Amino acid sequence: MKFFTFLHILVLAFLISYEVKAKNQIVADLSQENVKITTDFLGAKILLFGAYDGKKGDDIIVVVTGPKGLVTVQKKEKVFGIWVNTKSVNYINTPKYLNISSNRDINKILNQKTQKISEIGLNNLKIRLQPGKKVQKENEWREALTRNMLKSKLWSLNENSISLNKNALFRSYLNLPSNVITGQFEVKILHYRNSKLISKELSTINVSKSGVSAEIYNIAQNYSTLYGIFAVILAVLVGWGTNLIFRKV
Amino acid sequence: MYIYLPIAEQPIHSLAILGVGTFLGLIMGLVGVGGGFLLTPIMMFLGIPPPVAVASVANQLVAPSVSGVLSHWKRGNVDFKMGTVLLLGGVVGSSIGVVIFNFLGKIGQLDLVIKSSYVIFLTLIGSLMLSESLNLILRKRKGKVSRGKLHQHNWLHGLPFKTRFRKSKLYISILLPIFIGIIVGILAALMGIGGGFIIVPAMIYLLGMPTSLVVGTSLFQIIFVAANTTILQASQNQTVDIVLASILLLGSVVGVQVGSRFTNILKGEYLRLILSTLIILVSLKLLTDLITIPSDIFSVIINR
Numbered sequence: 001m002k003f004f005t006f007l008h009i010l011v012l013a014f015l016i017s018y019e020v021k022a023k024n025q026i027v028a029d030l031s032q033e034n035v036k037i038t039t040d041f042l043g044a045k046i047l048l049f050g051a052y053d054g055k056k057g058d059d060i061i062v063v064v065t066g067p068k069g070l071v072t073v074q075k076k077e078k079v080f081g082i083w084v085n086t087k088s089v090n091y092i093n094t095p096k097y098l099n100i101s102s103n104r105d106i107n108k109i110l111n112q113k114t115q116k117i118s119e120i121g122l123n124n125l126k127i128r129l130q131p132g133k134k135v136q137k138e139n140e141w142r143e144a145l146t147r148n149m150l151k152s153k154l155w156s157l158n159e160n161s162i163s164l165n166k167n168a169l170f171r172s173y174l175n176l177p178s179n180v181i182t183g184q185f186e187v188k189i190l191h192y193r194n195s196k197l198i199s200k201e202l203s204t205i206n207v208s209k210s211g212v213s214a215e216i217y218n219i220a221q222n223y224s225t226l227y228g229i230f231a232v233i234l235a236v237l238v239g240w241g242t243n244l245i246f247r248k249v
Numbered sequence: 250m251y252i253y254l255p256i257a258e259q260p261i262h263s264l265a266i267l268g269v270g271t272f273l274g275l276i277m278g279l280v281g282v283g284g285g286f287l288l289t290p291i292m293m294f295l296g297i298p299p300p301v302a303v304a305s306v307a308n309q310l311v312a313p314s315v316s317g318v319l320s321h322w323k324r325g326n327v328d329f330k331m332g333t334v335l336l337l338g339g340v341v342g343s344s345i346g347v348v349i350f351n352f353l354g355k356i357g358q359l360d361l362v363i364k365s366s367y368v369i370f371l372t373l374i375g376s377l378m379l380s381e382s383l384n385l386i387l388r389k390r391k392g393k394v395s396r397g398k399l400h401q402h403n404w405l406h407g408l409p410f411k412t413r414f415r416k417s418k419l420y421i422s423i424l425l426p427i428f429i430g431i432i433v434g435i436l437a438a439l440m441g442i443g444g445g446f447i448i449v450p451a452m453i454y455l456l457g458m459p460t461s462l463v464v465g466t467s468l469f470q471i472i473f474v475a476a477n478t479t480i481l482q483a484s485q486n487q488t489v490d491i492v493l494a495s496i497l498l499l500g501s502v503v504g505v506q507v508g509s510r511f512t513n514i515l516k517g518e519y520l521r522l523i524l525s526t527l528i529i530l531v532s533l534k535l536l537t538d539l540i541t542i543p544s545d546i547f548s549v550i551i552n553r
Contacts, residue, residue, distance in 0.1 A: 039492075041253040042260050072550040074357060082365070082539045083546070085357050096551055144547030152549070178253070178260050181553065209255070213492075216255040220487050228483025231308045231491050232476040235498055239315030242502040 026052040026060075026191045026199045028170075033203075035176060036210035043178040046205065047171065052191050053199075054167035059102065059109040059192040061120060062162065062172055064205070066097025066154075067183030070130075073145050089141050090130040096181040098122070098149070101158040101172050110195055118197075122146050122157055153177040174205075182207050256490035257301045258553075263496055265295070270309070270497040274504020277313055279511060279520050285310050285442030286374070288497070290367055290531050297493065299363045300354060303441030304482035305494040310443045310475040312498040313505045314468045320509070321465025328416035328462045331426060332469035335448070338427040339474035342434020347481040350439055354486070357550075364535050366440055371532030374446050378525035385518040417458045417466075426456060430470065438478045443471035 028050030035044045048062060071094040077086040102109060106121060115121045123146070135141055149155035154177065162172040185205040191198055209217055220227045252263040273288050285306050292302035321327050353359040408422030429451045433444035448467045452458045458466070483489040 037253065039253050039255075040251065040260075042251055070552045072357075072552060074548050074550065076543055076546045076548070082361070083541075083543055084361055085548075088357055141547070144545070145549060147545065148547060148549035151545075154551070179258065181551065213253050213255040216491060220256055220483065220489070220491075224487055225480065225484040227491070228480035228489060231483060231489050231494060232311055232479050234491070234495065235308055235311035235479075236315050236472075236476075238495075238498055238502055239312035240319065242312075242506060243316045243319040246506040 026050060026189060026201045028187075028189045028201045028203060030187070030203060030205060033205055035180075035205060035207040037180075037182065037208065037213060038211040039213045041178060041213070043180070044176040046174040046176065048174055048187070048189070049169070049171045050189065050201070051169050052167075054164070054191070055193065056167060057193070058164075058167060059104065060162050060164065060170050061100070061102045061106065061109065061190045061192065062174075063120060063188045063190070064097070064099040064174055065095045065186045065188075066207075067181055067185075068093050068095050070094070071096070071145065071149075073141050073148070075141075075144075087135075089133065089135050091127050091145060092130050094127050094145070095125065096154060096183075097176070097185060098125070098155040099158065099174055100156070101161045101174075103160065103162040103164050103170070105159050109192055114195060122150075122155065152179065154179065154181075176207065180207055182209055252492065252496075254297075254301075254490050254493050256305075256488065257297050257493060259296070261295065261297070261493070266493065266496045267500045269295075270500025271504040272500075273497075274313060274501035274506075275508040276504075276524060277317075277501065278505040278508020280524055285437075285444075286367070286371065286440070286446055287528065287531060289363075289441040290371075290535060292493075293364075294534070297490075299360050300350075300486060300488045301490050301493070303350075303363060303439070304479065304486065304488035305490045306441040306497070307437070307475045307478040307482065308489050308491070308494040309497040309501060311472055311479065313501045314443060314472045314475060316502050316505060317468040318465060318472060321468065324465075326462055326465035327469050328414060328458070328466045329469065331414050331417055331419075331456075331458065331462075332466045334412075334423055334426045335430040335433075335466070336470040336473040338430020339434040339437070339444075339470050340430075340477045342431035342436075343438040343474050343478045344434075344481060345431070346435040346438025347478065347485055349435065350482075351485055361539075363440060364539055366436070368532050368536045368539065370436075370440070370447075371528050371535070375525045375528035375532055378521050379529065382518045382521040382525060386522070389518070417456075417462055419457060421456065429455065430474075434474050434477075437471075437474050438481070441478075443468075443475055445471060 028048060031047035032044065052060065071091045072088055073091065074085045074088045076083045079086065100120065100122070106115065110120065116124045119125060129135070129138070146155065156175070162170055164170050185207060187203040187205060189201040191200060208214070250263050251260040253260045269288070269291055276287070288309070289302050289306045292306060293299050318327060350359065353362050408424050410423045411420055412423045413420050429448065433448045436442065436447060437444040445467050448470070449463050452463045452467060453460060479489055
C-alpha cells in the first residue's frame, strides 16, 4: 500500500515536471493536507513532494509556519534553596510550530542579510516582546525561547533534508509532533538559483481535532459546568456499579 | 496502546495508566487511604501537566469513594450527620481552594505550590506512618499491644454551638468539624486529593470519633468534596480530563475491591510500612526536583 502510493506520487510528479519545465515554475503537493488529531494521534509525518524547473546548483528551502500567538518564557531562580519561577516575559506573534528545511546548509544558499530580510532561519523571525515590556539581556530570553521550542520539537531546522532528483523533482518530510497545536499551517516552498528566488509555491495544512477527542475538548470548553457534572455522574455510576458487581461475586 | 488525552493534549500509554490506577486502588483497599496523594504525583511524573493531574484525580476519586461508602454503609460504619457537617466545610474549602488554584496559575506559581505542598505533606505523613508501623511491629514482637486513649477532652471541646452526634457518641462544637472540613477542602482542591490522610487522623485525634466510623464517614465526605472540586475545576479552568480520569477510575475501583478482600491476609502494620516507604520515596523525588539545578533555568509556556 505504502509502496503503491509512493509510485503513484512518482508518476504524478514526472507528469507534472513536463508542465513545470515549460513555465519555469515550481509545483508541490502534500501527502496530507488535513491532519486530524484523533484518540490514536501520535504525531504525523507528511510527505512534501513536487517538481521544479531546475538547473544544477539550484536550491530549495521549505518553511512551514504554524499558528502564531503569545508564548511565555519563564526564568527560574534559587529562592531559599528551591528553584522558583521568578521572572517571565511574553513574546507576541510567535509561531507555535516552525519547520525550516533545505537541500543544503542555508548559509551556503543565502547570505546572512538575505536570510534576515526573507525571515529564513530561527533567529530571523519577526518575534517581538509584548509592547511596553523590557528586560535586561533580551538575547538570553530570545535564545531560551528558541532552545525550548527546539527541545519540544515544535520548532525544527532540518538542513540537508530535502532530496533533489535530476534537477526536476524534490521530496521532503515534515514531522508534526504529538503536542502540535491546532490551526492553519502555512507551507512556503522556495526555489533559489544563485541565491535569487526564481519561483515559489504556497500551500496550507490544516491541523484540527477530530472525532471523540475533538467532541470532548469542545464540550469541556463550551459547556464546562455540564461537563464537570457529567464527569462526576460517570464516576458515581462506575463506583456504584462495581459495588453491585463485586457484591455478587 | 497509546491514547490521546483530549484535555492534557498528549498521548499516553493507556495500559500504564490503567496499571497505576489498579495499583493505587489496591493500596486504597488494603490500607484505607492513599488514593489521591500518591496518584497525583505519579501522574506528574508521567508527564501530565500538574493542573490536569490535580483536577482529573479529583474526578477519579469520586468512584472508589462511592464504592467504599456503600460497603461501609452496609456495615453501619458511616456517621451521616458528622459526614454532612464535614462536607459542608469541605465544599466551602474546596471552592476556596479552586480560587487559590486559579490565582496561582495566573501568577505562574502553580507547579511550585502543588509540588511543595506534596513534599511537606508526604514527608509528614510518610514519617508518621513509618514510625507508627515500626513501633507497632516492635511492640508486637515484644508481645505487648497497648491501646491508647480513644477519646480525650481538650480546649477544642469547649467551643460554642455544641451539637450531639449520636452515632459517634459525641457532644462537641459544630465549628470544629466545619473548620476541619474547610482546611481539608482547600488542600483537596489544591493537591488533587480526597484528604483522607488528613481527615482520618483529625477525626480520631481532634474530634475523638470511634475508629470504626472514621473511614466510612471520611469517604462519605470525600465524595462531595471531590465532586465539588471536579465541577469547579471543569467550569473555571477546563482542566478535567475525563478520558484520563475514566481509565484511572476503572483501574482503581477494581483495585479497591480486590485490595479490601486481602486486608485480613496481610498484616496492617507491614502494609503501612511499605506504603510509608513508598510515600517517602515519592516525596524525596519531588524534593530533589525542586532543589536540584534545572537542566534549563528557562522554560516556555505555549498559550493555547
